[in-house]
Amino acid sequence: MIARFVLRRLLELALTLVAASFLVFGAVHLAPGRPETFLLGGRAASPEALAAIRAQYHLDDPFFLQYLKWAGGVLTGDLGRSMQYRSPVLGLIEARLPSTLLLITMAAVLVVVLGIGLGRLAAVGGPATDSAVLVGTSVALGTPSFVAAIGLLWVFSVQLGWFPTIGSGDGLPDMIYHLTLPSLALALYWTGWLARVTRGAMKDQLALEHVTVARSRGLPERLVIRRHVLRNALGPVATVSGLTLSGLVISTVLVEAAFGIGGLGALLESSVQVKDFPVVQAITLLVVALFTVTNLIVDLCYPLVDPRVRLGVRSDAG
């Protein structure tokens, strides 16, 4: 039963990725303008040179053949060649991964710790705390990461001079120091979001009878909250982790632009500006893959969060 479920979900994942890659490739293929004119950078070229370029990038092949070649390359780790840098896309991404990965990790830790903490505080802390957290999360949910970046830069870099304004630093301690403000800017919105989700889920649990029963059995309130409320509220929180993660990844475009960090987001931004489609394709597919794989992992681990749910028993009620 479980094996069949896992197999089925893996098949769904593969189909989703194939469909997504087809969408991405098709959208790029339909774009106006010819790729070789970009490669030449506006210079005039002889018909032979044009033909050579078209052959090198397989631009004369029919659409499906181009797609199959590209998809086959992706499967073997070949994400194509960047037109801007004239080098393999995979190498470009790998070179920029460390700073972006660290940035996302730091932000994700902040989001999980602060988001769940604040949500819990709002759900059990009494009406005044609840209102304070609600107002705080409302502001957080109205503050895009680049606005948060500007505010943090103004206060902590310009006014107080505690943090650098640009760059990602060298070596882990220096990188963490450089990425403190960026990760805060990145985390703010999603912290507010996760706090809202946690608060809502905990309030739903608090209204249920099992909590009253636990209290009437004389369990200490702290235990009731931890074991019977927060524990049960983790389901909805886990469900949104795919969305949160892909949201964090795409927001690095903004934060890296604001703090001048040369990471994956900056690569996407510069590739978009000069229409370097192979890079845009690759990063788009990466983000979609991250989202779907995270969701799959969450689904497979869900019985750990909520033992009532058994894998392979599809409840279509929801």
Place this chain on the structure above:
Amino acid sequence: MSAVDPIIHRPVLAGLRTGRNRLYLTCLAFAALMVAVALAGPWLAPADPNASDLGAALTGPSPAHPLGADAAGRDTLSRLLAGASASLLGPIAVVLFSTVAGVLVGVTAGWFGGWPDTFLSRAAELLLAFPALLVAIVFVSLYGTGLAAPVIALSLAYLPYVSRLARNLTLSERRLPYLAAYRVQGFSGLAICVRHLIPNIAPVVLAQSSVNFGYALLDLSALSYLGLGVPPLTPTWGSMINDGQSALLQGHPLSAILPCAAIVLTVVAFNVVAEHWADRVSRRRG
């Protein structure tokens, strides 16, 4: 929410659940004011938002420039007012398109069931895997600058949120006897949908759509911050922040901080109003 359901629910209806009507009314008034400014912005601006007065560059508030001027000597107040149009009309268009298309898709899927439902729901699920900002960035890079590409991209990205809701509402509405009664009386499916079903599910759908407005505003201003999707001479709040950032780092924060405040205040105001509506609708439906 079932465990294997991969669809993500935005925490819409679980939001502000308070009776603070004063907050709601303040926000409603502010949101209405912003819409009025967006419609009348270009005529309200005291100066040409692109006129450069280099003598006033980076000065603070003065009689000539009530909110100061940016690094190129452009009047910040005029740019804020003119920028309100592009910053707000884009999201309004996104909400409009995604609502109409989403209701069309969702009601079709829910009404017919069977393979159209499977196909449309799967397509919507696929779209959900693309973050809205990513779709918008890719569309702008592919199909050129201007407001059309990002508006279409975001409409597509928000469509699944509306269509899912419309589909589920249609499914639960179909079970009710009044629709069967219309069927028996010989009304066509189209007439029942347009005259009875859609008006009945409209309040919930519109509540979701009004929540989407804030998201669209955030995404569109993010794009214009990156310099994507706005014609060069149109000021938007996002592009103003981009322009003002280097001045801010040199200690002249006004031209970057003010558009930041404009974005945050507007989105918060619209979100509070939208959540209030969503809350009221969900309470009425029990």
